[in-house]
Amino acid sequence: MPGPGWLAVRLLAGVALGWLIAAFYSASTRKRALTEARGDLARRQEAIQGVVAPLQEALRRYEEQIQQLESRRDKDYGDLSRHLRDLTATQQQLQQETANLVTALRNPRVRERWGEVILRRVVVDAKVPLEAYLSSW
Numbered sequence: 001m002p003g004p005g006w007l008a009v010r011l012l013a014g015v016a017l018g019w020l021i022a023a024f025y026s027a028s029t030r031k032r033a034l035t036e037a038r039g040d041l042a043r044r045q046e047a048i049q050g051v052v053a054p055l056q057e058a059l060r061r062y063e064e065q066i067q068q069l070e071s072r073r074d075k076d077y078g079d080l081s082r083h084l085r086d087l088t089a090t091q092q093q094l095q096q097e098t099a100n101l102v103t104a105l106r107n108p109r110v111r112e113r114w115g116e117v118i119l120r121r122v123v124v125d126a127k128v129p130l131e132a133y134l135s136s137w
Helices: 004-105 108-125 130-135
Strands: none
Touching: 004 108
8 A cells, every 4th residue: 555645635636627627628618708708798799889870870860950050040040140130220210210200300491391291192192183173162
């Protein structure tokens, strides 16, 4: 029978062999797991891309529509600003002309002439012959 040293050598050899086998299986298992994970990752990336691609296209279309709306809004805002400037100028001109008319109508001769013009227009608009109207006075 071999001595106690022999038992220790066999025990150490068994432990070393166990570690080598575990390391081999562990390394091959890790390689296999890594390969499967890479394949799984590629499949998941394709699946995600399949979901994201239509969303990206829809987002691109929305961005184009927003740009078109902004462009139209800018143009319309410019048109509105121009119309408001024109309206302000017209209002100022009307205000000036109204002030001129008020000043003119304070003069009795101008007021009398203005009344005659207005009366003549009323008679003409009423389709009454002007001579018939004037002869009735």
